[in-house]
Amino acid sequence: MKKGRNELLLEEEKILAPYAVKSRHSGTRAYVEPEHPYRLPFQRDKDRIIHSHAFKRLEYKTQVFVYSEGDHFRNRLTHTLEVAGISKTISKVLGLNEDLSESIALAHDLGHSPFGHAGQDALAELMKEKGGFEHNKQSLRVVQKLERRYPEFPGLNLCEETLLGIMKHGGGYEPTNLLVVRREKGPSLEAMIVDSSDEITYSAHDLEDGLESGLLQLEEVKTLSIWKRIQDSLPKTEKKSGSEIHSISRSIGRVLLNLMVSDLIETIHQTLIQYDVNTRESISELYSKKIKIVQFSEEFQKEFVELKHFLFQNLYRHSEVSRMSERGKEIIYLLFKHFESHPDSIPESYRNREAEDGRMRIICDYIAGMTDRYAIEKLKREGIFWFPY
Known part of the structure; x- marks a missing residue:
């Protein structure tokens, strides 16, 4: 049976949770376009982002290790794809709009400079008297103005909800109507999921790449509080002392990702029940009250903070x-x-x-x-x- 736009919308509304962003009411674009007969708004956004020049360039932009250091380390593109995959997984389990989460995730680093955060710091310093530079704001600038794929309008003309999700920190942006909406509504739960998925992803894969590169030592990692959880979840073959470090590092990254995602999903689920969240407006209300919906359990959060501090001190500040x-x-x-x-x-x-x-x-x-x-x-x-x- 062929499904048209209306059938797809009805199907989506049956599947999605009441607090999810629905496509039927979220297709607003700065420049009016006819709706597609069988692609819903956020599906179109996702495709536009993937086909953009900025997205293609992510392959040769630094995550931690520059492209010349090795073929198997993460770059900005592989990081983006991992964030999109994790965001989609969490959204699916919680009944959220997967296409929206994936679109936000795919666009979240489009404005990142070359050479990772070092490049961002350099541009921020050079532009400090001229409006500054910050990669999240630049990502919004890319999709609203800099991309030139369509003769009818500048940028990609993405849906308002996608743009609101890209406005990751919600502050320091140009005073536009979009900023007013972002401050009034706050981020969608889908956008919050992407934000946390970003942290989860780089923490796990930076640890993995750090071990594989030799800049981090396994004995150092074993001093972390979270190691007990990782060790208990490692495959039996990896627990043998004779296992190769490359094999162990990949297992650690995979296990750590699963632990973080599982804890996050369960904690979000309990929070939604605790506050009886059943509408998109409920999400906005909790956000305005500074009640955090997307977070780890208390004990896991402590271990996660320790892990991030470890990476900062031992990897990001490593002399190499x-x-x-x-x-x-x-x-x-x-x-x-x-x-x-x-x-x-x-x-x-x-x-x-x-x-x-x-x-x-x-x-x-x-x-x-x-x-x-x-x-x-x-x-x-x-x-x-x-x-x-």
Whole structure:
């Protein structure tokens, strides 16, 4: 039987929980478009994000390790896909709108600069007198303005609920009607799920990549409170002392993900029951009262905080990671200063917006959109004197 739009909408409303975001009432776009005969609004958003130029470039953007360090470490694209998968899993179990969660997750890092958080720090410093830079805000800018796939409108013209979900922190954005709605309604439960899935994902895969790279030692990990849970859940073959570190690290990442997702789902479920949440408005009301719906159980939260602190001290501040970060920052500083004094080196599509946005903002947009390897190649092509180290 062929299902049209109306059948799909009815089917969705039967499946989704009462507090989920429904497609029938959430297809509002900044630029009016006819509805698709068989794709619901958030499905279209997901497809538009996947087909965007910014999404394709994520493959060559740093997560922790730059692309040249190895083929098997996570990059910004693999991280994004993992966040989308976990968000979809949690949403499915809780009766939420999977397409909305997946769309938000796929778009959440579109505005990330090359060279990971080091690149963001460099651009934030360079732009501190001109509106600053923060990758969540840049992601919104990408989907609303910078992508140019459609001649009828700038950006991707995503649904309002998707845009509200991308506004991860809800503050510091331009004073638009969208910001007013975000402050009044707060994030959807789907958006909160993506936010937590992001933390879950990078904590597990950074631990795994850190062990596989040799920057983290298994004996150090075993000192963490959460290790007891991990050890109890490891396959029997991995508990043998003779197992290879690569095999163990993959098992640890997988087991840790499962532990975190399971605890989060159960805690959210209990919170929804406790506060008798049965509408989207109920979610907004709890948010306004600063009652946290999406969180771990109390004991697990303590262990999770300890894990994040461990990663910060032992991986993100590791001398090798710091060396790569400083290298990335230096490349961005050099490129930015070069484009300031040589605007003809900036592509015409960016220069066309200089009167509207100012030179520094278009330079920031251009550099933020670069991949790691393109930034390095651009440095060479422009003949900028630089010593890699």
